[in-house]
Amino acid sequence: MKKVILFGASGNIGSQTLEILKANTQKFSLTAFSVGDNDKVIATILNDFKTVKMVYANNVQPELQTQFPQVKFIKTDVTQLLNEPGDLIINALSGFFGVKVTLAALQQEKIVLNANKESFVVAGALIQKLLSQSQQAKIYPLDSEHCAIWQCLEANQEINKIYLTASGGPFRTKSLAETKKVDLVAALQHPSWNMGAKITIDSATMFNKAFEILEVYHLFQTNKIVTLVHPESIIHSMVEFVDGSIKAQLSVPDMKQVINYFLNYPTRTSFIGQKNLNFEELVTLNLKIIDQKRFTPIAMAQACLNENNSLAVALNAANEVCVAQFQANKISFYQITKLVQQVFQDCPLQVLQTYQEIEEFDTLVRKLTEQKIREEMS
Known part of the structure; x- marks a missing residue:
């Protein structure tokens, strides 16, 4: 039985993680979680997971403490959740706020399933230093592209190039001038993924892909990164080796596939609601190198390398x-x-x-x- 601590339980990654954990209670035990401002989901999670001993939330209604006397509620320091037993630490927090969780967990030599890409963007060198100082600490990327690269890599094989795919977002066919007319409603309509507001907007501007470039750079220790626009979002990334061969990971766009993969790593298991690619229907895959003059966040990310x-x-x-x-x-x-x-x-x-x-x-x-x-x- 693996004990799990979940940071960001009420977000998109967090809620999908809870679905997988709930379906596999014989394998996983949730011991602590955080929800930030979304305190309405706390009671539901606690009723589903009787093993939880600590909850972080910005606001906790007094009746929750009465209803769940066995649970300690905190709101001062989210990293206090790490005081609870945890074999797997899932960091599904958004933004700079999540960086301290990644660093604190690695300092405690934990295994981190990380969806907080800001951790690598701003503290990639620190993360690599902590990993080098510990034989037990590990970090796995809860991101479809980086998970794909992870699955494509072969031990002791030199990487020639990494192809990082991007759907291109809802405005990939618009010019820069045309995006002046884009409003908030339009920016929140992603064509491939169901995500939170911040990451959806970042996907529309391509800053999300810019941050993923930096995550690749620190995770896989290479600056040979090429970003490809791939509207179908079926190829999640590819690795080219020195002999010219390329390995790609393909699957129906679904973050549960990524979460389930690393929760059970290195064993592959199916998950509830799984959808497989159907080759009885026509599957078209379009790939094109991204225009860095049109999508300047990609150029800015490349400038950050080295x-x-x-x-x-x-x-x-x-x-x-x-x-x-x-x-x-x-x-x-x-x-x-x-x-x-x-x-x-x-x-x-x-x-x-x-x-x-x-x-x-x-x-x-x-x-x-x-x-x-x-x-x-x-």
């Missing part, structure tokens, strides 16, 4: 601020990329070696981004 990590921290921080302002109808969809690029170009190159240095620089960049937004609006 560069001081302050550049990647700035990229993430500026984007988080701009996406929040777009959701609040303070700036337009088009301005997200424009403003992030301005901050990115002005970013001082520094080596940030500790989480504290990263956090301080992140705070500085957010203030600078907010200032640029005020200047843009004035």
Whole structure:
């Protein structure tokens, strides 16, 4: 029986993880979870999983403590959940907030199933350092593209190139000028995946793919990364080896496939609701190298490779601020990329070696981004 701690239980990845855990109670035991502001789901989760001993939430209704006296409710430090027994730590938190969870779990030499790509974007070098210092700590990517690369890799084989696929989002056929008319409703309509608002908007701007490039760079220790637009989202990524052969991982777009794969790694098992590719129907696969002039976030991510990590921290921080302002109808969809690029170009190159240095620089960049937004609006 593997004990599981789930960070971000109420999000898209978290809720799908709970579905898999609920269907496999003979194999997994949930001991702790976090939900942030979404306290309405706490009672349902606790009723489904009697093994939970600790819950992190920003708001907890008094009646919950009475209804579940065996559970400790906390709201000050989300990493306190790691005090509970956990063989597998699932980090499904969104944004910079989730970085400290990844680092704390690796410091405790845990196995981390990580959906928080910001961890690698801003602290990739720190993660690799922690992994090198421990024989037990491991990190597995809960992301369809990175999971695909993981499955394609062969031991002791030199990578010639990694092909990272991207659906291209809902505006892949629009010019930059045409995106000036995009509103929030349109930006939240992803053609392939059902995701939270932040990551859906990032997919529309292509910042999500930019962050995935940096995640590939740190996970697989290579800068030989090519991004391909693949609207069908069936090929999740490919690896090219030095002899010219290419291995690809294909499946119906479904994050449960990824979650289930790493929950049971290295054994493959089926899961409830699984859908297989049907080759009795015509399966068309379109692949094309992405235009970095059209999708400048890809170019910015490529510029971060082999560069001081302050550049990647700035990229993430500026984007988080701009996406929040777009959701609040303070700036337009088009301005997200424009403003992030301005901050990115002005970013001082520094080596940030500790989480504290990263956090301080992140705070500085957010203030600078907010200032640029005020200047843009004035």
